Amino acid sequence: MRISMRMSIRVRRTTIGLAAAGTLLVATGCGAADMTKQSSPYANAKGAKTVTLSVQSWVGAQSNIAVAEYLLKHELGYRVDTVQVDEVPAWDALSQGRVDAIMEDWGHPDQEQRYVKDKKTIVNGGGLGVTGHIGWFVPTYFAEQHPDVTNWKNLNKYASQLRTAESGGKGQLLDGSPSYVTNDKALVDNLKLKYQVVFSGSEAAQITQIKQFAKARKPFLTYWYQPQWLFKKVPMTEVKLPAYKDGCDADPKKVACAYPKTPLQKYLNADFSKSGGKAAQFLKNFKWTTEDQNEVSLLIADKKMSPDEAAKKWIDEHESTWRAWLPK
Template structure:
């Protein structure tokens, strides 16, 4: 199968054992994590398409959540995560200061921002609602049958990076988090309410193609400062900005094959990711077809990613 799903069994090794990421592998195969949001899928599919068609690699896209992706790198089951949102705790565990099985691969070019959003028509109808104080005065407009006397805060997937409960506590907001379950389900619900001009308050982020389709306004909280989010139960600040990076299996880096060099060279912009993500999520194209279209139309962008002397050059 082109896209694989895996369940991971943790491996315990003694301090004298071979590093778990050094499991023997076919150098003609690249194993790439496929996390559960369409922007990540856009990046992974474009990279996989070029590796296959221009460089002759077999690419396995392995569908897994964020934390299990790191465990899979540690165990030698994966070679690369192409879009990492923070996870300093996992880098401490598996990186050079931990057991040494993963390496920070540097920026992928995407700049990420997580925040709380409302539609523009809600911001217009309730002046001041885009601040913590204003939101506190108007949480009642977000009440639903499911949340009763509390306003609803619409989350995405439970496994996404989140500090929302700590913000609700710190800013004394009468809100209850309801998880949509996935990015796709959340977008469907937001678009439904937007079409009916219903109030909705929700977790969202950038890069994300829907930001270019709907008029959305981010709620303004005190800016993030180092240490303000240490207590997950009490977070009196906004989310930090994320400069997304790649995470490599250490053994993949040490082998220094053209596949690694290609992924190491790769960076692209939020807009480029959104172009592919929109084709997948909004236009209904198969993800590989969307990648093929982008690759065909942007040769000048991706050709420099291929290392000199690699197949296809």
């Protein structure tokens, strides 16, 4: 009796050992391991269904995510992970399933060709409802004093006023994060402007600088984009560049025209789109307006609310809008 018990314990131990070894084998495997199909180790930590969303570094993107996250959590019972990734790497991550969705894309034809058309690992999730536009802006207080600054032809006249230590003898054109779409260097060259493009390296740095300029009521010229909450804090007026025509920006070196208006798109991982259930459906349905987005953005970036609080505030006030997004 005793012997058999001891035996059985030993047998059980061996079984456990074998099972553990087996699990490890299955887990790390001798077979192929496609890392493009691996999810985040933090995902599904408590057995909940998890959606991983890519957050880009600008606040507008954070607003999309905040609202989507709040609704996914509270209305659909998902757990949401967010990963901050720059735009191009985000496409890659999306293709690999490291993230499930990008909520706001400003147009990346190369990536679209590669992942949506060729590899078919990403699908378009429909429009966000917001139209993006990139341009050059001066503060409205400056534009009111010097109305002709809003035409690019007159920019050289103001170069000396827009000088900073960083731009040296030329005027300063403040540019943003390296992840942004920009033709500014070529534009300055091709339009023969006496300006120096100064890259601020991150949007945070750029916003901080703009605010400091505004506080001191100094003139400045900056690359900026709409929708952006900062316009409510620092009113800015766009400088007209030569009009955009289809294909005028085809050769990046010869660009001499304005930026297009881009309807912002959502993109989903192909697998997630198929088998993501209600979450995938919800994200496809997600569509709001520039004003909506700006409202949330302003709460986050300027009122220093946490994204969660900001989303809650907006959701409390716009129930009719988001009700329509929930899958039936």
